[in-house]
Amino acid sequence: MAVAANIEFHRFPHVELLEGPTPIQKLDRLSASLGGVNIFVKRDDVMGLGGGGNKLRKLEFLVGQAIAQGADTIVTVGARQSNHARLTAAAAARAGLKCELVLTRAVPRTDPAYTDNGNILLNDLLGAVVHDLPGSANALEFAEARANELRALGRNVYVCPLGGSSPVGCLGYARCAIEIDQQAQQQGISFDEVVVPNGSGGTHAGLAAGFTLLGRGTTFVRGHAVLSSAERSTQITLEKTSQTLELMGASNRMSEADINISGEHLGDGYGIPTDSMRAAVRAMASTEGLLLDPVYGGKAFAGMIQDIEQGRYKPGQNVLFVMTGGIPGLYAYRSAF
Incomplete structure (x- = not known):
């Protein structure tokens, strides 16, 4: 605890995008229906800016770094319905930066609800320039080339990685681990495990780094893979956790055994609906009145339900x-329900 209490997050450039700690709530009805395991939720979906979501914690540090470097433009990458892209556009608008989004059609969907609604609608409202690339394109390579074009015009461009999941971005969830620990103490709760979706790995890695410094260890965080296989997700998360700890001045050494990830609910791939995801989204909505997105939270919550049942x-x-x-994604996935 003393080590974590001394983490000087203020050493890193940072902008305020949240309104304070997000609440922790108990799901009484769902807990009872699943046999008495006490299920709590950390409501990182209720942040105010741009529709809210976990990427804002990363963007507090990423946009902070961009501003510290004198950037006037931020460019990032993602899939067509990327929540990270939408929130980067919102954070850029708040900070007075121009924003360009390089989005690939990584999910094999061509229906108008997916290609033109949800996050895509919001990107337009938020004033972002959108580059529409095929699924086979290298989005980051295109983003770097576009950044160089803008630099040649005199712009100062900051390129933000997929999901905002650089070590700097991961600081947002290292800090969230401290927030969770403080809230648990205030509410008199001792959590046995923290469960997250694992896409680009940054949320999981940040939490794992933060809880490591709190003495809970990395396996205290269980991820459910929604982008890559469990093996690939483990490698990525291990690398990002190690880099985040190093950035914070810690010397912990880890192996793949220290990363806790299940890949059982990935299904046929990123953004492709599964029956268990549909059931989990419906269970959460009809039992507790809360909404999960179909790409990240829905699959991870399905994994947690299976873990409880097993x-x-x-x-x-x-x-x-x-x-x-990621709630805007629900509107893009109308056909899946």
């Missing part, structure tokens, strides 16, 4: 699920 958590244990937002 006895990973026992009645009376406390599990915290991080709700990462």
Whole structure:
């Protein structure tokens, strides 16, 4: 605890994009329906800016770094319905930066609800320039080339990685681990595990780094892979956790055994609906009145439900699920429901 308390996050450039700590709530009805495991949710879906979501915690540090470097433009990458892209556009608008989004058609969908609604509608409202690339394109390579074009015109461009999941971006969730720990102490709760979706790995890695410095260890955070296989997600998350700890001045050494990831609910791939995702989204909505997105939270919550049903958590244990937002995606996935 003393080590974590001394982490000087203020050493890193930072802009305020949140309104303070997000709440932790218990899901009483769903907990009872699943046999008495106490399910809590960390409501990172209720942030105000741009529709909210976990990427804002990363963007506090990323946009802070961009401004510290004198940037006037931020360019980032993602899939067509990227939540990170939408929130980068919102954060850029708040900070007075121009924003360009390089989006690939990585999900094999061509219906208008997917290609033109949800996050795509919001990107337009937020004033971002959108580059529409095929699924086979190298988005980051295109973004770097576009950044060089803009630099040649005299612009100062900051290129933000997929999901904002650089070590700097991961600081947002290292700080969130401290926030969760403080809230748990205030509410008199001891969590047995924290559960998150694992896409680009930054949310998981940041939490793992933060909880490591709190003495809980990296395996205290369980990720459910939604972008890559469990093996690939483990490699990425291990690398990002190590880099984040190094950035914070820690000397912890880890191996793949220290990363806790299940790939059982990825299905046929990123953004492709599964029956278990649909069931999880409906269960959360009809039991608790809360909304999960179909790409990240829905699949991860389905994984947590399966873990409960298979006895990973026992009645009376406390599990915290991080709700990462992405609700606009529901409107793009109308056909899936």
